[in-house]
Amino acid sequence: MMRAFQILLVRDTKLAIRVGGGAGMAVFFFLTVIAIVPLGIGPNLKLLANIAPGMLWVALLLSALLTLDRLFQADYEDGSLDLLMTGALPLELVAAAKALSHWLTTGLPLVVAAPLLGLLLNLETSAFGPLVLAMLIGTPALSFLGAIGAALTVSIRRGGLLASLLVIPFYIPVLIFGVAAAGGGGVSAVPGAGGQSLLLLGAVALVSLVLGPVAAAAALRANLR
Amino acid sequence: MAGMSELTASQRFQAFANPARFMALSDRLLPFCTGATALLLAAGLYLSLFASPPDYQQGETVRIMYIHVPSAWLAMFGYMVMAGASAVALVFRHPLADIGAKSAAPIGAAFTFLALVTGSLWGRPMWGTWWVWDARLTSMLILLFLYLGYMALWATIEEPVRAGRAAAVLALVGSINVPIIHYSVVWWNTLHQPASVFRIDGPAIATSMLMPLLIMALGFTLFFMTLLLVRMRAEILRRRVRVLRLARTEG
Numbered sequence: 305m306m307r308a309f310q311i312l313l314v315r316d317t318k319l320a321i322r323v324g325g326g327a328g329m330a331v332f333f334f335l336t337v338i339a340i341v342p343l344g345i346g347p348n349l350k351l352l353a354n355i356a357p358g359m360l361w362v363a364l365l366l367s368a369l370l371t372l373d374r375l376f377q378a379d380y381e382d383g384s385l386d387l388l389m390t391g392a393l394p395l396e397l398v399a400a401a402k403a404l405s406h407w408l409t410t411g412l413p414l415v416v417a418a419p420l421l422g423l424l425l426n427l428e429t430s431a432f433g434p435l436v437l438a439m440l441i442g443t444p445a446l447s448f449l450g451a452i453g454a455a456l457t458v459s460i461r462r463g464g465l466l467a468s469l470l471v472i473p474f475y476i477p478v479l480i481f482g483v484a485a486a487g488g489g490g491v492s493a494v495p496g497a498g499g500q501s502l503l504l505l506g507a508v509a510l511v512s513l514v515l516g517p518v519a520a521a522a523a524l525r526a527n528l529r
Numbered sequence: 530m531a532g533m534s535e536l537t538a539s540q541r542f543q544a545f546a547n548p549a550r551f552m553a554l555s556d557r558l559l560p561f562c563t564g565a566t567a568l569l570l571a572a573g574l575y576l577s578l579f580a581s582p583p584d585y586q587q588g589e590t591v592r593i594m595y596i597h598v599p600s601a602w603l604a605m606f607g608y609m610v611m612a613g614a615s616a617v618a619l620v621f622r623h624p625l626a627d628i629g630a631k632s633a634a635p636i637g638a639a640f641t642f643l644a645l646v647t648g649s650l651w652g653r654p655m656w657g658t659w660w661v662w663d664a665r666l667t668s669m670l671i672l673l674f675l676y677l678g679y680m681a682l683w684a685t686i687e688e689p690v691r692a693g694r695a696a697a698v699l700a701l702v703g704s705i706n707v708p709i710i711h712y713s714v715v716w717w718n719t720l721h722q723p724a725s726v727f728r729i730d731g732p733a734i735a736t737s738m739l740m741p742l743l744i745m746a747l748g749f750t751l752f753f754m755t756l757l758l759v760r761m762r763a764e765i766l767r768r769r770v771r772v773l774r775l776a777r778t779e780g
Contacts, residue, residue: 452702456695460685470678470699473671474706477713484717504716508709519702522619526694527686 308393309401316405319378327409330367331417337363338421349426356425357435357486363421364414364439365475368446371410372471373464375402375454376524385458389528399520403451404444411443431487434498438485438505442478445509448516449474455523474512481505548765551625555758562755569748576741593651595741599749600644601665604672607637607753611679612704615697625761627693628768630700631683632760636753638676645669664718668711675703689768 320327341359342352379385388398418439419432427435453471457463484501577595614630617623648666649659660666679699686692 452698456682456699457685459691463685466678466681466685469674469681473674473678473710474702476671477706477709480713480717501716504713508713511709515702515705519698523695523698526691526698529691529694 305393305397308391309397312388312393312398312401313405316402317408320405320409327371327413330371330410331413333370334363334367334414334417335421337366338424341425353426353428356422356427357431358483359425360418360422360427360435361439361479361483361486364418364443365446365472365479367414368410368443368450369468369471369475370464371406372450372454372467373457373462375406375451376458376520377454377463380458380528385524385528389524395521395524396517399451399455399524400448400517403448403516403520406450407444407447411447415439415443428487434502435486438482438502441485441502441505441509442482445478445505445512446475448509448512449478451516451520452523455520455527458524459527477508478505478512481508548624548628552762552765555762559755559758562751562758566748566751566755569744569751573741573745573748577745581737581741590651590654591738593647594738595745597644597647597651598742599746600640600647601669602746603749603753604637604641604644604669606750607633607640608672608675608704608707610753610757611637612700615700618693619697619701627689627697628761628764629757630697631693632757632764634676634679634683636756636760638673638680640749640753641669641673641676645673662718664711664715667718668714671710671714672707675707679703689771 338359341355341363345351345355376385379388389395391398393401415436419427419436422432422435450467450471452474453467454463456470457467460466481501481504485498485505487498573595578592581592581595583589583591611630611633614626614633617626618630645666648669652661652666653659679696682696682699683692686695
């Protein structure tokens with residue numbers, strides 16, 4: 305079973321990275337969103353430094369949403385999903401493998417890109433470490449919660465927009481704890497809040513690691529019956 | 530009167546899986562529900578708008594509370610009904626639970642919207658602004674998003690059985706997430722603003738105000754039940770029409 309999981313993970317990751325997978329698109333989108341922020345609010349470095357953690361998180365969320373629709377849809381369209389459902393691997397683990405592959409090809413590159421984009425927003429040097437740490441812990445939650453929305457809308461044509469609408473409320477705790485852990489939003493006023501919110505972010509991520517595959521599998525069964 | 534609506538709820542879930550029997554029962558129940566709702570709302574409105582005293586600090590604006598607070602309760606109650614019915618639909622494949630969950634969503638969304646609007650109207654004289662990113666307002670807004678997402682999912686998947694399953698999964702995931710979202714928003718709010726803007730009078734509310742509030746809450750709950758029955762009946766009829774139409778085009 306572990307082998308089936310591994311094979312599926314490798315297959316999905318390869319498919320995403322190679323030509324036509326569009327894994328780099330999320331990072332490019334992330335870059336463009338961050339680039340238009342100063343154009344929208346003005347080049348005031350002090351203001352940019354203040355909003356940098358929050359803006360980076362919001363842009364990261366949007367970039368992650370953008371890639372959700374392909375999570376199950378390609379396999380749904382060519383029939384692979386039906387085969388996966390009849391295979392030895394439980395559907396929950398199929399969903400988990402796909403979400404994990406989504407994180408490897410979308411979440412991880414976004415986290416790597418975030419500090420560089422932080423430079424554009426004049427992020428304080430001391431904030432880089434906490435920001436990357438928070439994003440490393442938070443982004444798996446985005447992929448696993450996003451899998452629910454992707455699975456719910458798998459049979460809908462152009463379901464990506466609806467998936468985003470369904471998933472955004474579930475992303476709110478990740479955003480709140482993520483920004484707080486990264487030192488944004490005036491947390492310095494409350495001592496120890498950064499560490500606390502990092503722990504809470506970890507808790508949210510762990511819950512979504514369990515909830516995501518189970519709910520996504522239930523949603524896939526509902527859609528493929 | 531409250532006992533009667535509980536009776537319908539329990540009967541609905543146990544014995545009346547058959548839509549035809551539900552139609553017959555709800556047909557007999559509806560006049561009573563409607564009458565009780567009208568009586569309670571009339572009494573509640575009179576008591577809250579005329580017979581109860583104005584607040585010594587807030588003056589007459591406190592009367593917004595009698596609409597606002599029951600709406601907020603019903604907004605959350607509606608989600609509980611929706612999630613509970615979704616669980617029954619998913620586990621027991623109960624056909625009416627499916628219809629009940631779908632019918633509850635727009636009513637709950639309407640009460641959420643009402644709570645937001647009245648809260649905004651109340652906030653203007655109290656806080657000097659239409660909108661405050663207060664924890665309660667923010668979570669109510671997110672609750673509205675959850676309702677709208679649920680309704681959008683129903684609206685986009687054409688086949689009712691499939692749509693029902695997917696929507697039930699969404700409602701259940703939402704019910705797990707609602708507390709997490711709520712506490713994260715509270716946490717976020719305490720980080721940003723110390724509790725100076727929003728101040729509630731707590732349980733020390735005077736009996737002269739509590740009585741009208743409770744009557745209004747009861748009236749709103751019955752109103753919810755009445756609307757739920759009406760909407761469920763309409764949904765059953767709509768599905769019958771759909772089946773008839775499909776049969777005609779195929780035959």
